[in-house]
Amino acid sequence: MSNDEIFAAAYREHYWAVSRYVARRLDGRTSEVEEVVAEVFTVAWRRRSDLPASPLPWLYGVARNCLSNAVRGYGRRRRLVDRLGNDESAHGRQIVESPGAEQPADWVHDALARLSPADQEVLRLTAWEELGVDEVAVALGCGSRAAAMRLHRARHRLRAEIDRMRITVSHGAAASGTGTSGVGAPSTGAPRAGSPGTETPRRDTPKEQGHG
Incomplete structure (x- = not known):
């Protein structure tokens, strides 16, 4: 196949995989995803003679570089770091205790x-x-x-x-104090008189001891 045909095949087979790769790293921001993906395949077209037999990992490498360039170009490095880094609210939830x-x-x-x-x-x-x-x-x-x-x-x-x-x-x-150890544990004290399942020991009175 010619280089043009190799590029066309790579585009058809791997466009959506590259789009997913970019979207995951841009938190699905559609307009930016489309721009970066377009840049990826523009670079791939220019370098179509370099496309390997299995082009997808190579395309991921190009996408990685395009993402870095896009972040610098848009002046949004801090925003991207927040979304992919330590800003839990960017993921739509907070870490629970x-x-x-x-x-x-x-x-x-x-x-x-x-x-x-x-x-x-x-x-x-x-x-x-x-x-x-x-x-x-x-x-x-x-x-x-x-x-x-x-x-x-x-x-x-x-x-x-x-x-x-x-x-x-x-x-x-x-x-x-929110641990669960000891919660609902039974009392270790002696059972009270009259409690269900217990009997108060019977003690003979002096009168009873005198009989017999």
């Missing part, structure tokens, strides 16, 4: 938001885009060993962040 009120996915979501953008990206490439390590390497523009190490370290930091959140919330619950 009790871990029991959140689902496991919420813990992962909140912990992910506390990682660096680089860690977030490598984890999202594997979880959202379902790329293997070699494909992640292409998207990030690094070697496979480096990609595997980045993924390993990002996963380790994600687990550590989840554990840190759980410890923090547990300590907060204990300090506020």
